[in-house]
Amino acid sequence: FTTNSKLSSSLINKIYQDRNGMIWIATEDGLNKYDGVKFTVYKHKKNDEHSLCHNYVRTLFEDSKGNLIIGTYTGIQMYDPATDRFTPQARWENGDLFDSNIIAILERQNGEIWVSGNILCKLIISLILALNTFLSHIDLYSMYYINQYVTYTIFSSIFVPRKLHF
Numbered sequence: 001f002t003t004n005s006k007l008s009s010s011l012i013n014k015i016y017q018d019r020n021g022m023i024w025i026a027t028e029d030g031l032n033k034y035d036g037v038k039f040t041v042y043k044h045k046k047n048d049e050h051s052l053c054h055n056y057v058r059t060l061f062e063d064s065k066g067n068l069i070i071g072t073y074t075g076i077q078m079y080d081p082a083t084d085r086f087t088p089q090a091r092w093e094n095g096d097l098f099d100s101n102i103i104a105i106l107e108r109q110n111g112e113i114w115v116s117g118n119i120l121c122k123l124i125i126s127l128i129l130a131l132n133t134f135l136s137h138i139d140l141y142s143m144y145y146i147n148q149y150v151t152y153t154i155f156s157s158i159f160v161p162r163k164l165h166f
Contacts, residue, residue, distance in 0.1 A: 006032075006039040007032055008029045008031075008039075009030065012025055014058070016062065018062050024060050026057035028055075028057075029043075030042055030043040031070060043055050050086055051085070054073045055072075057073075058071045058072060059105055064107060070086065071115065073102075074089075074097075075089040075099055076089070076105075077090070099118075100119050102116070
């Protein structure tokens, strides 16, 4: 595939096939979804909190519950397949945006999801379905600013909780 066939950029950071067979392509100029026939391109739209928070998509991850988590140059979001949109960008408990260049997301055997970038975080996702409305809430607990190459086995010994939400 090329940019001539509707791929948003030839600078690809990650390719991932989700449990429904969709192929997701994280690029430096948007997120692309390929359904086997056509591409759908997702990009940041000013004043639309349900669009990508940044066009530079660094990584993609699907957790064991089927949540597709998108890590961008400026933060983290989740894709909602029911609306074909994204959760608002995560915020700290005080309302400030969680602004971190996300480079990796992983799930431990115990179900904990870890996000690394400028800040190393444990991600807690809780989904609430009420009146046919999809509500999503992500809590991130930040840790000390540490080198991204430190292995996650030592994380619990330096854990400092700080809450993030949508």
